[in-house]
Amino acid sequence: MPFTATVGDREVPCGDDQPLLDAFLRAGVWLPNSCNQGTCGTCKLRVVSGAVDHRDSPADTLTAEERTAGLALACQARLRSDVVVEGTGGVAGRATHPLRDLVATVRELEDIARDTRRLRLGLPEPLAFHAGQYVELTVPGTTVRRQYSLVNTAEEDKVLELHVRLVPGGAATERWIFDGLAIGDRVEVTGPLGDFVLPPxxxxxxxxxxxxxxxxxxxxxxxxxxxxxxxxxxxxxxxxxxxxxxxxxxxxxxxxxxxxxxxxxxxxxxxxxxxxxxxxxxxxxxxxxxxxxxxxxxxxxxxxxxxxxxxxxxxxxxxxxxxxxxxxxxxxxxxx
Known part of the structure; x- marks a missing residue:
C-alpha cells in the first residue's frame, strides 16, 4: 500500500517501490539532490518518525551510525510506513519544477570536438527547469539511464541541448549516441534533476x-x-x-x-x-x-x-x- 511522507507542511504520497526523492520531485516539492545514484550524499535527510528501507544505499555514503541515527538517502529510501522527514541541508519542502517523463525527438547530432557530440532534443511540450540542472536519458531497449547537464537557459524550454563525451564501451555513448542514434529518433527523457543552480x-x-x-x-x-x-x-x-x-x-x-x-x-x-x-x-x-x-x-x-x-x-x-x-x-x- 502507498504511504505518505511529510516535510514541513507538505505531504507527498509515495508508491510501493518509489524512491522518496522521486516522489517529492514529481510532486513539485524540493529536496536537495545531485547525483541521484546514492554516491554523493546530497539528498541525505533525517527520518523524524516512521520507517524506511535503505535499499542499495552505499555504506560509505550512509554509514551504519547514520542509519541508526535516523538518516537516510532520499534517492534510495523506500517507505515502510508513513514518515515525517526533515532536510539536513538547504530548505527542504519548498516548491520546485516537477520531475517529469517526456519523449523527445532528436533534432540535431553534431560532432563539435574530439570525442564530443552536441545533441539537441525537441520536446512535445515545454519542460520547466533551472539553468544548470540535468536530465536523464534511457538507452532504448534497456533500463540503463544516464545523466547529462542542460546547456540551456530556463527560457529555452522546447529544445534541450546536451554535450556528450564518448566513453569507450559506454552503453549510452559508444553503443548508442555515437553509434546508431539518428535524427528523428525518439528518446525517453526524465527531468529536471539536480540543484546546481543560481539563487532566485x-x-x-x-x-x-x-x-x-x-x-x-x-x-x-x-x-x-x-x-x-x-x-x-x-x-x-x-x-x-x-x-x-x-x-x-x-x-x-x-x-x-x-x-x-x-x-x-x-x-x-x-x-x-x-x-x-x-x-x-x-x-x-x-x-x-x-x-x-x-x-x-x-x-x-x-x-x-x-x-x-x-x-x-x-x-x-x-x-x-x-x-x-x-x-x-x-x-x-x-x-x-
Whole structure:
C-alpha cells in the first residue's frame, strides 16, 4: 500500500517501490539532490518518525551510525510506513519544477570536438527547469539511464541541448549516441534533476562569479553564465574551460560573442596535456589562482571530474571565497 511522507507542511504520497526523492520531485516539492545514484550524499535527510528501507544505499555514503541515527538517502529510501522527514541541508519542502517523463525527438547530432557530440532534443511540450540542472536519458531497449547537464537557459524550454563525451564501451555513448542514434529518433527523457543552480533572482546579489568546467563540464556553466549575465549585463563572470588539447575545445564562437556583448565576461581555455602558444596551459584551477588575487565576495561554480572539482574547491578557498559560495557538480562514473 502507498504511504505518505511529510516535510514541513507538505505531504507527498509515495508508491510501493518509489524512491522518496522521486516522489517529492514529481510532486513539485524540493529536496536537495545531485547525483541521484546514492554516491554523493546530497539528498541525505533525517527520518523524524516512521520507517524506511535503505535499499542499495552505499555504506560509505550512509554509514551504519547514520542509519541508526535516523538518516537516510532520499534517492534510495523506500517507505515502510508513513514518515515525517526533515532536510539536513538547504530548505527542504519548498516548491520546485516537477520531475517529469517526456519523449523527445532528436533534432540535431553534431560532432563539435574530439570525442564530443552536441545533441539537441525537441520536446512535445515545454519542460520547466533551472539553468544548470540535468536530465536523464534511457538507452532504448534497456533500463540503463544516464545523466547529462542542460546547456540551456530556463527560457529555452522546447529544445534541450546536451554535450556528450564518448566513453569507450559506454552503453549510452559508444553503443548508442555515437553509434546508431539518428535524427528523428525518439528518446525517453526524465527531468529536471539536480540543484546546481543560481539563487532566485530576488536573492542573487549580482556579485562576481568564476565558473570552471572540465571537458563537457562546460555544458551547465554556459546556461548559468548566460542567465547571470541576463540578470545583470555588467556582472563580472570568469569562465574557464579545462581540456587536454585544442581539439577538445568547442563553442569558441559563442564565447567570443558573449565577450563582445558583455564587458564583464571573460572566457579562458586551458590545455593540460597538449599545450600550444595560443592558449593557456596547465590546469584551470591553477590558472584561476594566477589570475585572481582575492575572490572574497565571489561565488564559485565547478563542474567536471571529481579531482578537478576538489582542486577547484581548494583554489577558491585559497583565494578566500566563502565556503557557502562554492557550488559543485561532480561527474560521477556510471559504475560508481
Amino acid at each position: 533572482a530576488d536573492e542573487d546579489d549580482g556579485g562576481p562569479m568564476v565558473l570552471i568546467g572540465g571537458g563537457t563540464g562546460l555544458a551547465p556553466l554556459i546556461g548559468l553564465a548566460r542567465t547571470a549575465l541576463g540578470r545583470d549585463p555588467d556582472r563580472r563572470v570568469l569562465l574557464y574551460h579545462g581540456v587536454r588539447g585544442a581539439a577538445d575545445l568547442y563553442d569558441l564562437d559563442l564565447m567570443a560573442e558573449l565577450a563582445e556583448e558583455y564587458a564583464g565576461f571573460s572566457f579562458v581555455p586551458v590545455l593540460s596535456h597538449e599545450p600550444e602558444s595560443s592558449h593557456r596551459s596547465g590546469f584551470p584551477t591553477d590558472v584561476f589562482v594566477e589570475d585572481v588575487a582575492s575572490a572574497r565576495g565571489w561565488s564559485g561554480w565547478l563542474c567536471g571530474p571529481p579531482p578537478m572539482v576538489e582542486a577547484g574547491v581548494k583554489a577558491f578557498k585559497r583565494r578566500r571565497m566563502a565556503p557557502r559560495m562554492i557550488h559543485r557538480e561532480n561527474f560521477t562514473p556510471a559504475d560508481a
